[in-house]
Amino acid sequence: MTALLSIRDLTVTYRRDGSEVAALNHVSLDVSAGERFAIIGESGSGKSTLALAVAGLLPASGRIDGRIDWFLPLSPFGAKAPPSVLPDISPARGEIVLSSLLSPITDVGENEPSTELPISPLAGEMSGRTEGGATERQPKFTPLGGRDIGFVFQDPSASLDPVMAVGEQIAEVAHTHLGLTWSQSYARAKALLERVRLPDPDAALRAYPHQLSGGQKQRVAIAAAIAAGPKLLIADEATSALDTIVQAEIVALIRQLVAEDGMTLLFVSHDIALAAELAERIAVFRHGELVELGATAQIVASPRHAYTRALLDAHLGLDAEPLLQQSGASR
Numbered sequence: 001m002t003a004l005l006s007i008r009d010l011t012v013t014y015r016r017d018g019s020e021v022a023a024l025n026h027v028s029l030d031v032s033a034g035e036r037f038a039i040i041g042e043s044g045s046g047k048s049t050l051a052l053a054v055a056g057l058l059p060a061s062g063r064i065d066g067r068i069d070w071f072l073p074l075s076p077f078g079a080k081a082p083p084s085v086l087p088d089i090s091p092a093r094g095e096i097v098l099s100s101l102l103s104p105i106t107d108v109g110e111n112e113p114s115t116e117l118p119i120s121p122l123a124g125e126m127s128g129r130t131e132g133g134a135t136e137r138q139p140k141f142t143p144l145g146g147r148d149i150g151f152v153f154q155d156p157s158a159s160l161d162p163v164m165a166v167g168e169q170i171a172e173v174a175h176t177h178l179g180l181t182w183s184q185s186y187a188r189a190k191a192l193l194e195r196v197r198l199p200d201p202d203a204a205l206r207a208y209p210h211q212l213s214g215g216q217k218q219r220v221a222i223a224a225a226i227a228a229g230p231k232l233l234i235a236d237e238a239t240s241a242l243d244t245i246v247q248a249e250i251v252a253l254i255r256q257l258v259a260e261d262g263m264t265l266l267f268v269s270h271d272i273a274l275a276a277e278l279a280e281r282i283a284v285f286r287h288g289e290l291v292e293l294g295a296t297a298q299i300v301a302s303p304r305h306a307y308t309r310a311l312l313d314a315h316l317g318l319d320a321e322p323l324l325q326q327s328g329a330s331r
């Protein structure tokens, strides 16, 4: 499988009240294009930090070291993002590198003359390490939140604008990132509301978030996240606030949308059962460290790390059958 994302030696430290909190410690992993990849671990293990770092959404208090390399196909809408919507990545916070045409940087010279690439690996470099005195470069291209990366957060009430009709919120993504007219954008918003199976999409277009249930709001948030056709969908505890039945519906919806649109999924959850249901591979985090990474079947059937075993045991103690069935069904 072709890599979409390569993370190398990623370390994230937050500054808080004059002290430093290590959230991620020298994490390296690859995510393949088109795979469903889960990140699991207990609260505080660094899952959200990894998701935010990948999306370029870490808060200013987060210091990032290491590399995140992207292997994205070129956007037909131009390589340069409007500066106002660039993710918040400051030059001192690590290095994010983009390669194009789904070719790893090392392969660029072999497959395509780099002079013919609209975006060269160098031009795609987001920022240099300035603290060590290296040359600072202006951001020229970065995977763009909303266009290349769709992000679904745990709480849709916090991610949706309470005073904007949901149709407008979805249409705005399409208008901004796809260059559609407003009427085309609203047509796309309606089609997306149908795809996420909101009852009466016409009425839903004009609804405000407070008029929808928690599950319906999360469906709207998912519609907005995929409105520009991102390559990567990140769902960070996107079902955790929902009751079990709605949770299962949303997981099924995410699985379907990811398959239909050929997206890569980064599914962040504290729930190993949900992860096993959805993901092809699972990465287990503890205290900011990647302790185990493997195919879902291997993780569930023969975990190598005691911590993974403990997570499984904790789940099995509550509800043994579904996890095993779900992991079997996921393959």
Ligand SMILES: Nc1ncnc2c1ncn2[C@@H]1O[C@H](COP(=O)(O)OP(=O)(O)OP(=O)(O)O)[C@@H](O)[C@H]1O
Binding pocket: 014, 015, 016, 021, 022, 023, 041, 042, 043, 044, 045, 046, 047, 048, 049, 050, 059, 061, 270
């Ligand atoms: N903005 C922040 N400022 C300071 N420390 C933070 C910040 N965000 C996270 N942390 C700390 O970083 C560590 C990792 O947090 P993170 O939210 O990534 O973990 P998590 O596994 O996603 O947990 P949860 O499931 O509870 O969100 C924790 O110790 C947390 O307290």
